[in-house]
């Protein structure tokens with residue numbers, strides 16, 4: 001599913017159910033040793049998807065540890081991203097010679113709960129939602145906006161090692177072309193080695209919202 005919204009050069013692994021016989025490396029197992037069973041299963045399946053994705057690049061399965069903020073630590077020369085939500089686990093990886101940043105996110109195609117929308121979007125972003133709903137009913141555009149922001153953060157963080165804040169990017173979504181753009185606000189884009197804007201694609205199928213960003217290296 002997610003490979004359809006990612007460019008050539010990005011390799012993916014996906015699962016719709018937990019892979020109960022998947023193995024973790026000891027260092028990975030230690031990361032979830034005290035976690036609840038549900039978390040252990042999603043983590044394990046996410047790692048299995050990541051190794052499937054790595055094998056698509058011709059790379060061996062290696063432990064994928066995490067930094068202090070949870071970002072997966074890929075082998076040298078690789079960028080990637082992992083996501084999981086109910087009914088979906090996925091990972092996407094690429095070589096740094098082709099792709100500078102990857103971010104993927106999966107969400108249920110359901111409205112955001114409670115007042116989450118207020119916390120994650122700007123007034124401009126909120127004002128655009130009714131127009132999107134009028135153009136393409138049946139899609140929970142608030143959730144898609146949230147997912148686009150999560151993908152943007154996952155692509156952005158490994159480059160900057162900074163938190164972004166959900167209102168630090170202005171995300172515009174194309175209802176017709178299946179694309180979105182996250183423009184980083186000045187406070188974020190002024191950081192060292194910035195990505196001033198990130199372009200991604202979205203897809204809704206099987207009650208899932210998928211968003212994905214793969215930012216090509218600058219000189220390609």
Ligand SMILES: CC(C)(COP(=O)(O)OP(=O)(O)OC[C@H]1O[C@@H](n2cnc3c(N)ncnc32)[C@H](O)[C@@H]1OP(=O)(O)O)[C@@H](O)C(=O)NCCC(=O)NCCS
Pocket residue numbers: 042043046066069070071072081082083084085104105106149150152153154155157158163164165166167168169182
């Ligand atoms: C970390 C975060 C991105 C996870 O997203 P989520 O939708 O809750 O959960 P998902 O299942 O889709 O993704 C979880 C995976 O994200 C990855 N992840 C966690 N922290 C990360 C980080 N700092 N950078 C990149 N990827 C990260 C991990 O691989 C994790 O799975 P794992 O722990 O099993 O390896 C989210 O909780 C968060 O902190 N968002 C920040 C929001 C923000 O500032 N957005 C900016 C908008 S422009």
